[in-house]
Amino acid sequence: AQTVTQSQPEMSVQEAETVTLSCTYDTSESNYYLFWYKQPPSRQMILVIRQEAYKQQNATENRFSVNFQKAAKSFSLKISDSQLGDTAMYFCAFMTPNFGNEKLTFGTGTRLTIIP
C-alpha cells in the first residue's frame, strides 16, 4: 500500500518570502502521479500542481514549483513570493494510474499561514 507523509503540521512565513513544504511517499510502483492540493479555510480544495513520475523535469506553475526526487521518494512544494491568499492547508497526494485503482492517497496536510 502507498503512504504519503507530510512531516510539517504547521508553517508560517512572512508575505513575499519563499517557503518549502515537504512530502515523502512510499510505493513499489514505477509509474505514478503526485499532486499538491490547496484547501483554503472553509473553501474548496483546488489542485496546485501535478508531477508525473516518469518525467524528470520538475513541474512549475507560476509561483509554485516542485522538487521531485524519485530515488528519495520526495516531492516538496516551493512557493515563491508568498501572498496572503496562499494561506491554506496543503495536501500532498499520490495516485497510480491503474484502471480500477485511481484513488488519491493523501498526506495529513501542512497548515501554512502567510503573515502580513
Add this chain to the structure above:
Amino acid sequence: KAGVTQTPRYLIKTRGQQVTLSCSPISGHRSVSWYQQTPGQGLQFLFEYFSETQRNKGNFPGRFSGRQFSNSRSEMNVSTLELGDSALYLCASSPSGRARSYEQYFGPGTRLTVT
C-alpha cells in the same frame, strides 16, 4: 465550465438515520470519486464510479454506499448514522480518455453533522 457541485452543503442528522449526498461532476467527466475528511483521520477514499460502475472502494463499512447515474451524477448514502460519521464529504470528478492527466477536481463538500 461549471465546477463540481455538491448538495446539500450542510446537513444535520441524528444517530441511526440515513443520509443521501449528491454530486454533479464537471460536464464531460465520467469518473466520480468520494472522500471523507475528518480532523482525526484526514482525507480517506470512499469509492469511485465510472460509467455507472463502482470501480474501486475504500476501507469503509457497508453502511456507506453509492451509485452513479447515466449523466455521471453520483450519490452516496450512509445508513444507520453514527457519531463518527460526522465529516466533510468531498466529491471529485476526473476526465477520462487516453490523454487524461488523472487530475481530480473537487467540489465544495457536504458537511455532515451527526448528533
